[in-house]
Amino acid sequence: MTPEHLNQHLRKTLSRGRVAASAPAGCPDLPLYLFDPSVLEGPLSHDEAQAVVAEPAYWSFCWASGQVLASWILQHPELVAGKAVLDFGSGSGVVAVAAARAGAARAIACDIDPAALDAAAANARLNGVQVELCDDWAARPESLDLVTAADVLYDPDNRPLLEAFRAAASRVLLADSRVRDLGNPAYQLQTVIEARTWPDLNEFEEFNRVRIYLAEGAG
Template identity: 45%
Template sequence: MNHAHSLLDQQLQQMLPGSYVRRQHLAACPELQLWLVAPECINRPFSAEEQQRIAAYPAYWAVCWPGGLAMARYILDHPQLVRNKAVLDLGCGSGLVAIAAARAGAKRVIACDLDQQALAACRANAELNQTRQNNNELEFCTNFHRTDGIDIVLAADLLYDHHNHTLLDEFMTISQQVWLSESRAADIQHPAFDHIGQHHYATEPDSGHPDPYATSLLYCSRPGAKQ
C-alpha cells in the first residue's frame, strides 16, 4: 500500500505541487475509505499559477464529486440494485461507485475511465476496501464499447458538458438498465430516462468553501426503453 500511496502522491503533484493524498473515511459512505487529496492541501487560496496547473492537469480522482457520493450511498442502501449483476461504472474516477457495487454484492464490476491515473487510483482504493473478500475483484478498462454481458450501467457526474448528453444513447446500447446521478446537469431531458430522486451530499474532502453542486439528481432508464 505504501507504493500505491507514493504513486498517487506523484500523480497529484502534477496538478498541485506539494500536495499529497490521505486515507479518508467518507461522511456520505462511512463504511468505505479512499485515498483522496488531504483537506489541508485544498483548504486554502490558490495562486494564479496553481489555478492554471489545476485546469491543465485536473486530478478528478482525488476528490469525490456529489453525484458519485449520491450514487454510492444509494447502492449501499439498496444493494438489490446490483446484487448478482454485472456492473459497469463509467467515468469511475476514484472508483467509489464501483467499490460500492462490489460491496453490495455485484457478481462482476468493471471500472471504466479514459484517464489511466484515475484507474490507478481506483485500483489502490479497491485494495484499500478489500473488494476481493466478496470474490468480485474489480476489472478495469478505458473503452466501454468493448464491454459485454453488462446488466446495469452506472454513471455519475458525466454530463457536466452538455455535449456529453449524446452518450446516453450509447449507454443504452450496452444495457437497457442505466442509472445516472448528476450534480452539474440541472435537468436531463431524454425520453428513455425518468427522474427518481434528489440527494444532498457535498464534495469530499471539504475544501472549506460552499459547494454549489451539493444537490444531485438521480435518474434511471425506463423499463423497455429503446435507445
C-alpha cells in the same frame, strides 16, 4: 497499487499534493485514498480550488454525485447484486467499489485517465474488494446488466451518452448535479440528495443537489 503511486500522479497537478485515506461524509462506509488538504496551510484557497478543478486530478476528490450514487447502491444492493456493472468515468472508483461491496458479480471501473484507474484499484484494495479496469468505453465488456455514471454530462457534447448507456446495458443508474433537465424522458428521477465534494471545494450550492435517475435499456 499503493498510495505512493497515487502521490506521484497527484504531484503532477499539485507539487505538494499527497493522498490520505478518509471517509467521505456522503458515503462514510467507503474509505478512499483522496487528496489530503492538511498538506496546505489552511483550506484550499479559491485559486487553488480552481486550479484543481481545471487540471485532470478529478480522481483525487470524491465528488458529491459519486458519493450519493455509491451510497444509493449500498442502500439498494438489489440493483447490482449478482450483476455485471460498469461505472463510466469512474474517477476515484467509489461507485465501482460500492457495487462490488453490494455484491455485483463484476464491478468494472471505466475511465480514460490512467491515474483514475490506479486510484480505483487502490481504493478497491482499501475496501477489500476487487474491481476490473477498463480504459476505453468502446472496448467495454459485453452483456452488461447495469451502467452507472456520476456527473458526466457537464459538457453538452456528452448528452449522446444517455442513449449510448441505454444501448449498452439492461439498465442505467445516473447521478447528476450539473444538469437540471436531462431532456430524455427515458430517465426517471428517483430522488434528490444533498452532498458536498470531499475534501470540500466550496462549490456553488446548486452543485450540492444530486439527482438520481434510472432508465431501462433500449435493447
